[in-house]
Amino acid sequence: MGTNPSDTSYSVNKELEHQFVTELENNQNIVHKVCSLYTHDRDSHNDLFQEITIQLWKAYPKFRGESKFSTWMYRVALNTAITLYRKSKKRVPTQDFDSVLFKIKADEYDAEEERQLKLMYDAIRQLGDIDKALVFLYLEDKSYSEISETLGITEVNARVKMNRVKTKLRTILNP
């Protein structure tokens, strides 16, 4: 029997699936971080994670390794969180979930730093969707040019906006 052409495409697909899931497995922290910023409880965290995974997979054939897999992931993950994801019912944030994600290790920081961090995380959660994205990219050490490309604004405006977000955070922290 000769080789069936559909066998080849079958194995090509399998190869693609394997490649994708391996990359995702290695870079899943990025997605978890986005989910932790944009959702307030474990169910919606998983829900958003699921949706981002689907969007990543759907777009994967168009990813041709021009950029790093992780760079490409930031864009798809944020687009999904900000725009595509439909929030299921608004739920009251549960305290135990917050503490799982943003648990501060007491032995690493003094009490004052710990208090500040807790306040910061709470303040970030109160920001709007776009501001959250800015803070997220900033915390991930992204350059302003990368931030501006991801959000679709100019670099100057990205800086201006970031400064405004800092001011906003400051007001939330010291009312």
Added chain:
Amino acid sequence: MMDELDLLKKDWQKQGEKLPRLTYDELYAMIWKRSSSIVKWIFIISILEFALPHLLYLLPSAREGLALYDELGLRYAILGLTVLQYSVVFYFIFQFYKRYREISVLDSARELMRKIIRTRKTVKNYIIFALSVFLFTFIIIAIGILFSDGDSFLHVFELEGKSIDMSTQQLKLIISGVMIAMGIVCTALLGLIYFLIYGLLLRKLGRNYSELKRLEV
């Protein structure tokens, strides 16, 4: 403040060990699940909005309505309007599909939002068009009634031989007035329902989009 943010950055980058971790198999299972993104919802709802007004014609009462047009001498006016309506409908569907296909998660946040809003706007324009045709149909019928000859008018509304204390002309005026009033009320009601759906679907998106746009001014 900068110190606080730096402290936060330091802590943020150490989060890795605290985050949940999914296995290869769990992730593999996820890629086969169905998306429930807003784009998908917009697609489904838009298709329904395109289809619903046309499904109404399948109702028997709507087909009886065609006989009514004949008797009122409106056959060609209504036929012309229908031909025009369908050409415009197909134009809108084509436009919608083209714009829908252009939506890509790989665009920048702003571009993605702009394309979604533009796609939805096509449907919005379609609805405005459909509602206008709807209202226009009522108006044409009202005009048809006013200018129909008395006998066929009385026949259509089954008023022959009934002793009504009014002239045929007065009856025509009243019935065409009622037609126009009905047309306005129905159109307003449908419009209200539609713009509620539209507003709810795009509220969050519109807010984020205008926040990104506000910067550019």
